Amino acid sequence: MEQVIIGVDIGGTNTVIGIFGLHLSLIEKFFKQSSELSIKNPDRFIQSLALEINRLVGRKTIICVGVAVPGKVNGERGIVELATNLGWENVALATDLSEILKVPVKIEHDVRSYTVGEAMKGAGIGYNNIVCLTIGTGMAVGSIVNGQLIAGSDYLAGELGHDTVQGHTQACACGKVGCLETIVSAPGIARLAAEAVSSNKKTLLQEVNGEITAFDVYEAGLKGDEAAKEIFKFVGTTLGRKLATVVYLLNPEIIIIGGGVAAAGDMLLDPIRKTLEVECPYYISDLKIKIGELGDMAGLIGAAHLAQVKEG
Secondary structure (H helix, E strand, O other), X not given: OOEEEEEEEEOOOEEEEEEEOOOOOEEEEEEEEHHHHOOOOHHHHHHHHHHHHHHHHOOOEEEEEEEEEOOEEEOOOOXXXXXXXXXXXXXXXXXXXXXXXOOXXXXXXXXXXXXXXXXXXXXXXXXXXXXXEEEOOOEEEEEEEOOEEOOOOOOOOOOHHHOEOOOOOOEOOOOOEOXXXXXXXXXXXXXXXXXXXXXXXXXXXXXXXXXXXXXXXXXXXXXXXXXXXXXXXXXXXXXXXXXXXXXXXXXXXXXXXXXXXXXXXXXXXXXXHHHHHHHOOOOHHHOEEEEOOOOOHHHHHHHHHHHHHHXX
């Protein structure tokens, strides 16, 4: 009977389930709306997830399961201590899911899982010192130092998005004001665009019907819109200044940027590179800065690999 490893990436909107061979080759990938799995009720969600996994796997034999989860994740104890956007607190996800499926389950923070995925199969192949950012609704960082994934003393390593940007007072969901992710995120870019429009700047964004999105800003930038390009320059420069501290602290070989905003490509990367050239002149010649290669597969691969390591 075929043996498989399961990778799961839980999000507030969608939960993705991947079925992998023993060498992490993808067999099938499935999307399920998290609401259909009762995401707001963790006990019911775990039961629904287990049923869905068993249904998808059929007659194959599950060896282990890895789950990527947003929030404060204690991977050692298998507990999601706090996942604000899911409404979860102290959920024994690994233990409960393992009891139902009768196989080992490993859980990890979604960005750390993403980082492992890119290191294993994506832009980070061949590097032992990696910093990986995901930029979407929010932003966070995963890091691998000398081949070791860093979680921190209280599993909160990497929350760079909540470092304050001096002079900025936009409220953040965390309760602070001026957090980096109020600028470097899809909502942050959309807000900056709305401010440009309200200030009557000459821009193609004036023509957008309805609420402006980060993708609208990207499209306008591709068409040469100066206001849109200026927004991405500001976002990239602001991020680059924060990354300079990370570079000095960790001396990574590569910085990988993923998440929905990474689709902006060089429109975002160029100001990051230029800022780091100024801020870190003795580091930049050997530092690679790349867009992630795996998209939403990175979290699945990372989760599956971490489960395989634990199981082994």
